[in-house]
Amino acid sequence: MTAPKRRPLAKRERIAWTRLARTPGVGSLTFHRLVAQYGGADAALDALPHISKRRLVPPSADAVEAELTALEEMDARLLASCEPDYPALLAQIDPCPPLIAVRGDAALFRKPLVAIVGAREASAAGQKLAAQFARDLGEMGFVVVSGLARGIDARVHEATLETGTVAVLAGGLDRPYPPQNLDLHDAICMRGAVIAEAPLGFQARARDFPRRNHIISGVSLGVVVIEAAERSGSLITARAAGEQGREVMAVPGSPLDPRARGSNALLKQGAILVESAADVAEALKATPLSVRSRPPAPLFDRDDDARPGDALVEEVARLLSPTPVHVNDLARLVGAPAGVVAGAVTELEMMGRAATLPGGYAASPGAAFGS
Numbered sequence: 001m002t003a004p005k006r007r008p009l010a011k012r013e014r015i016a017w018t019r020l021a022r023t024p025g026v027g028s029l030t031f032h033r034l035v036a037q038y039g040g041a042d043a044a045l046d047a048l049p050h051i052s053k054r055r056l057v058p059p060s061a062d063a064v065e066a067e068l069t070a071l072e073e074m075d076a077r078l079l080a081s082c083e084p085d086y087p088a089l090l091a092q093i094d095p096c097p098p099l100i101a102v103r104g105d106a107a108l109f110r111k112p113l114v115a116i117v118g119a120r121e122a123s124a125a126g127q128k129l130a131a132q133f134a135r136d137l138g139e140m141g142f143v144v145v146s147g148l149a150r151g152i153d154a155r156v157h158e159a160t161l162e163t164g165t166v167a168v169l170a171g172g173l174d175r176p177y178p179p180q181n182l183d184l185h186d187a188i189c190m191r192g193a194v195i196a197e198a199p200l201g202f203q204a205r206a207r208d209f210p211r212r213n214h215i216i217s218g219v220s221l222g223v224v225v226i227e228a229a230e231r232s233g234s235l236i237t238a239r240a241a242g243e244q245g246r247e248v249m250a251v252p253g254s255p256l257d258p259r260a261r262g263s264n265a266l267l268k269q270g271a272i273l274v275e276s277a278a279d280v281a282e283a284l285k286a287t288p289l290s291v292r293s294r295p296p297a298p299l300f301d302r303d304d305d306a307r308p309g310d311a312l313v314e315e316v317a318r319l320l321s322p323t324p325v326h327v328n329d330l331a332r333l334v335g336a337p338a339g340v341v342a343g344a345v346t347e348l349e350m351m352g353r354a355a356t357l358p359g360g361y362a363a364s365p366g367a368a369f370g371s
Helices: 011-021 028-038 041-051 061-073 106-110 124-139 152-159 179-191 206-218 233-243 258-268 277-284 310-319 327-334 338-350
Strands: 076-080 099-104 113-118 143-146 165-169 193-196 222-226 247-250 355-357 361-363
Touching: 011 028, 011 041, 011 061, 011 076, 011 099, 028 041, 028 338, 028 355, 061 076, 099 106, 099 179, 106 193, 113 124, 113 152, 113 206, 113 233, 124 143, 124 152, 124 222, 124 277, 143 152, 152 165, 152 179, 165 179, 165 206, 179 193, 206 233, 206 355, 222 233, 222 258, 222 277, 233 247, 233 258, 247 258, 247 277, 310 327, 310 338, 327 338, 327 361, 338 355, 338 361
Parallel strands: 113 143, 113 222, 143 165, 165 193, 222 247
Antiparallel strands: 076 099, 099 193, 355 361
């Protein structure tokens, strides 16, 4: 299957695209397979009652129009993955989020973006270093991306309000988190850009932050980690970056500081050691603005897109857990082509037995934006 041609959507198409993307039980993988199979979101919506045995119910056109109106009143808008303003690097993730809501300056997505992430309870030295990295990278022409969290994230956003910063939210565009960063959020909306995949009104839960982390890395040429514990969202972002073909960089820290164990572990695993913004720029110098895509076996190859058998569907179901796993890894485990396994995951999702996530990941139910 091929990705839709990048073009602006007409209003009718945007409503259909949004209805399909907002349908509970239709994740990124299932959305793109349906659009490709039926030739558009309108036709996929028409087929949905039959192929899901009426289990999947899209929101009404009126509800979607109300969301679009609410976004306009916030000076925000929805970008579909087929549209020219959608971040080009994020569109390369296979499959990418079908929709993102954007408030602020979408023109920033056309500049080179680099993510800086790190500990929420960062040291004073770590926060000062993060701000210096961000400020210097901004002066070099980079737009800095982070997740609006306390600590490192907040410092890098503050340091790049003048040169360009992008914040990625785990909840809806009207539900920024944490509360202590609301003023910073408002400043970024005015002078940078804020992205959310979740619909308006959605309050993020702990399990939604990995989705945000995949978008942080997905829009960026590379990710810099400054202070990260051994189990942290920063390491999830770094892992996603590696899987997406982005550069993974880390600042070394004291072995006596638990906040440096994760970033030091990344260096042991082959991340690029950086001590300044100049090191980051050098690491990214050879990285083209259309970076390489991660999957070694594309999810949507035409020659391996046959319908999966019932036995394969059940085998894939047994392998799913609350921990996301990439469809290509599932394919290796079951010994089947990635496209066939992706079809099995789609069937499971439409039966309410799986959830698909950005970047070609799947998990057991409950990992998407449902209640």
